[in-house]
Amino acid sequence: MISLYRCGVLAALALAVVLPVGQAADKDEFADLIGKPAPDFEGDFAVNGKPGKLSDLKGKVVLVDFWAVWCGPCIATFPHLREWHKEYKDQGLEILGVTMYNYERNRNLGFDKSTGKLTRVDTQNREGEQGLLKDFAAHHKLEHRLMTLPAEDVQKTFKAYNVSGIPHVAVIDRKGKIQMVKVGSGEENAKAIEAKIKELLAEK
Numbered sequence: 001m002i003s004l005y006r007c008g009v010l011a012a013l014a015l016a017v018v019l020p021v022g023q024a025a026d027k028d029e030f031a032d033l034i035g036k037p038a039p040d041f042e043g044d045f046a047v048n049g050k051p052g053k054l055s056d057l058k059g060k061v062v063l064v065d066f067w068a069v070w071c072g073p074c075i076a077t078f079p080h081l082r083e084w085h086k087e088y089k090d091q092g093l094e095i096l097g098v099t100m101y102n103y104e105r106n107r108n109l110g111f112d113k114s115t116g117k118l119t120r121v122d123t124q125n126r127e128g129e130q131g132l133l134k135d136f137a138a139h140h141k142l143e144h145r146l147m148t149l150p151a152e153d154v155q156k157t158f159k160a161y162n163v164s165g166i167p168h169v170a171v172i173d174r175k176g177k178i179q180m181v182k183v184g185s186g187e188e189n190a191k192a193i194e195a196k197i198k199e200l201l202a203e204k
Contacts, residue, residue, distance in 0.1 A: 030181040039160035043147030066168040073185040085144040095144035
């Protein structure tokens with residue numbers, strides 16, 4: 001897991017929790033979220049679908065994945081996300097990858113399609129970064145919906161979900177309530193998340 005505070009992405013939130021890759025956060029850290037309605041948010045752009053509100057997905061089991069293109073541990077979770085999307089989409093699972101515009105945090109990034117690597121660029125804008133996200137998703141063969149949050153919504157949404165490091169996953173049941181939160185990559189987290197997905201999909 002990569003600390004957002006350490007990377008300077010959400011310094012304004014003064015986030016200081018740093019967890020090793022694959023290690024789950026203490027369950028008490030998210031106790032106030034479990035069983036509660038998932039805080040709503042709305043994207044302004046999406047790949048593999050249209051932007052919309054989280055609340056529009058009520059009735060489905062939703063895996064919200066807070067991530068970034070520069071986050072190595074996030075990329076490490078892609079094989080699982082591809083597998084779960086393929087295996088469970090028709091059963092009612094919606095995977096929603098939520099990210100931010102890097103240029104709004106003084107990270108001007110490009111994507112080299114020939115190498116599949118991020119590059120530093122002098123300037124970037126919203127349209128350019130949306131193109132980067134499309135190319136990045138295609139390169140990594142991601143077919144679930146990836147959605148960006150506008151700058152004015154990033155801080156309040158990450159704070160509402162207690163995001164202090166990424167990848168940060170919230171699993172939401174068909175009634176729109178959070179039933180699991182996991183932070184970091186690794187097989188232990190992946191097994192727990194998939195078990196929860198199966199459990200929630202079985203509930204009608």
